[in-house]
Amino acid sequence: DIQMTQSPSSLSASVGDRVTITCRASQVIRTHLAWIQQKPGKAPKSLIYDASSLQSGVPLKFTGSGSGTDFSLTINNLQPEDSATYYCQQYNTFPWTFGQGTKVEIK
C-alpha cells in the first residue's frame, strides 16, 4: 500500500498568514492527489484534485502543487473559517490512502 505522510501534524498561525502543508507519498503517484478539508463536527469537503485543480466553488486562496511523490497545500490570507483538519489522499493505486491529517488552528 502507498503510505501518505503529512507534515506538520498541527500548526498554529495568525489571521492573514500564509501556511503550507506538505504531503509525501511512499511511491510515485503522478498527480493523482486530492486535498480534503474537515471542520470540527462536519463532513469532509474536497478542495483540490489532480494535485493542483480547485474543485468548483473553492476559493482561490487554496493552492496545491507537486507531482511524483512530493506535494503541498498552501492557504493564503488565513482566516478563522480555515480552522480545520486537512488531509491528502492518493488515488493513483488501490487501496486509495489518506495522510494522517494536519490540524490548522488560528492563534
Place this chain on the structure above:
Amino acid sequence: EVQLVESGGGLIQPGGSLRLSCVASGFSVNNKYMSWVRQAPGKGLEWVSCVYGGGSTFHADSVKGRFTLSRDNSKNTLSLQMDTLRAEDTAVYYCVDQPWNGGYWGQGILVTVSS
C-alpha cells in the same frame, strides 16, 4: 443541487450485519468511481471500498471478505453490505464521489458495533 445521502447505520452487536445505502442526486453514479470512507471516533479518514467502471470493486484489506459494495444505476444508489462486524468497524461512514470532477461527500452515517 448535488447530494449524497447515507442511511442504514445504527447499533449492532459484534458478528452482526448492516446494510448502508447512499442515494445520489444531482449527478449520475453510473461509470463513476464511488467510494465509502470511514472515520473512527477521534481518528483520521480511512478509505474502505470503491465501485468503478461496469461494477468492479476494490476493498481495503481490513474489510475484504466481510464487506460487499454494489451499485444500482437505475436508482442512482450505492449499497455497502457489512457482515461479520467487529468493534473496530465502529465509525462514521461517508459515501464519496470520485476525487476528480466532483469530489462530493455525504453527511455521514454512524455505525456502532458493541454488545
